């Protein structure tokens with residue numbers, strides 16, 4: 015059970031070119047994520063949560079330090095290789111506007127599987143399964159605008175896990191939802207974590223949401239202030 | 246692959262108003278090209294038909310020396326031979342002989358240098374339309390009648406029925422010959438130059454005056470459709486060129502008229518280039534607006550692992566769809582305007598251009614290529630121009646597109 019998925023080593027991230035305006039967004043951050051963890055990343059605004067998630071996903075490069083996923087050093091990959099690697103191993107959920115508005119729910123979920131060259135038959139099966147899991151059966155032909163914000167985020171979660179990644183990173187996935195809907199989305203993510211042993215790392219400001227995490231990492235001023243396992 | 250095409254296709258209809266306006270703008274350009282083409286075609290046909298229905302005819306045969314130096318002595322060689330050859334050419338609907346000579350026409354008031362044209366009235370009526378250019382009187386009812394150009398009528402101070410004297414030089418001896426004629430009619434071709442020098446006489450009378458016997462200078466041909474074999478390289482013209490005689494098409498005889506045809510092709514090309522630049526700017530502008538509107542989305546699809554080729558496919562589908570929509574608009578617009586112009590035409594009656602006077606309105610002429618070449622070129626061009634914004638999206642930095650939100 016205790017298998018290391020993700021490792022962040024001595025990450026620093028500076029923004030800004032000139033010396034006096036440089037922001038040290040991350041200062042020597044070290045972090046190991048085990049398979050099956052359900053981790054919340056918290057901290058005040060500007061503490062570096064988004065920056066860390068961006069670097070973990072390979073969407074941004076650290077100023078120094080290394081990021082390993084399944085013991086592969088992702089910062090040295092060529093952009094094409096990284097793009098494929100990210101597609102196959104990392105799922106993302108953004109705060110909002112995750113979905114392509116002109117594609118239906120089914121097509122949005124299928125999109126990443128098309129990129130993975132998964133056969134139409136299997137895509138169809140997986141979409142059917144996942145819609146059941148997220149409780150949106152029968153809505154596969156709707157467009158994102160015909161769904162509520164909470165339903166849209168569920169589809170985003172579905173898209174993130176359908177490609178069978180090793181880890182799912184989510185930056186404030188509930189921030190645009192009311193607390194009830196946000197809570198329900200998190201319950202669903204927890205269900206996926208417990209039932210299928212999916213690994214999640216998500217950032218949040220919401221006390222109720224962070225209470226549901228199994229591990230709570232607090233960032234402050236670009237450093238990890240505390241890292242506790244909750245029960 | 247289908248999903249990227251679907252995505253590109255549907256993106257066009259995301260901002261319906263903008264796409265519609267863009268398609269309209271490009272459609273108008275395509276329509277303008279079709280209309281210009283059809284109208285030019287109409288103008289050319291009108292000009293050529295007018296010119297070839299007059300003295301020019303669809304083709305002419307001369308002694309080859311006569312072409313360089315129109316002396317009375319250079320009559321067609323072995324006319325019987327050529328006349329029997331003509332009977333074998335099925336495209337020749339009719340033909341007529343003509344005799345030409347310089348001369349002088351005098352009235353009590355004035356004496357003026359003229360070109361005398363001897364025509365075979367019965368054959369000429371079948372071959373050309375010159376009789377319809379008669380403005381007054383009748384066309385050579387008797388041996389001693391002449392039809393004179395309108396400007397000559399003024400300068401000589403004569404009327405239909407007046408007597409005039411024609412003076413010319415006999416071919417062999419160079420002796421002056423004179424005879425008295427009565428003006429039977431007045432003719433006008435709309436060209437001042439022609440109208441102030443032309444005098445028609447019956448062919449037999451002029452042959453006698455010039456002592457030519459049955460010889461003549463010109464055979465004018467009617468081929469039904471002037472565009473059928475207007476190319477001088479057509480073997481038809483070679484078959485009729487023998488015994489030191491030369492047969493030429495109207496386009497060769499009147500290079501000015503032929504040049505107008507080439508010129509119109511050139512102007513269509515120039516207009517196409519200008520329209521192309523215009524269309525290109527409209528498309529690029531529209532596509533960039535669309536891109537900036539959904540920058541975040543490009544970040545998302547890139548983050549999901551969308552490859553350059555997928556992005557290219559999506560973007561080019563979008564621009565091609567826009568192009569196809571525009572072509573459709575262009576065709577519909579052109580059908581409406583072209584239809585109206587084909588029905589009503591534009592009246593340029595009486596305006597002289599390149600020595601030819603438009604006698605009828607100019608109509609839009611439908612040609613198959615207009616409805617294939619211009620719309621297809623529009624679509625193809627839109628697709629090609631779409632490569633630029635597509636490359637822009639490929640070069641987009643994911644993180645910047647996402648505004649660092651993850």
Ligand SMILES: Nc1ncnc2c1ncn2[C@@H]1O[C@H](COP(=O)(O)OP(=O)(O)OP(=O)(O)O)[C@@H](O)[C@H]1O
Nearest residue numbers: 029030037039058059060061062063064065066649
């Ligand atoms: N592109 C950038 N250019 C300059 N500074 C940046 C940039 N992105 C982030 N920062 C800075 O880095 C620090 C960390 O920002 P980050 O977005 O990671 O914070 P956060 O914890 O996600 O905050 P929030 O809870 O408000 O989302 C902040 O001081 C921020 O101003």
Ligand SMILES: [Mg+2]
Nearest residue numbers: 063064065185
């Ligand atoms: Mg943030």
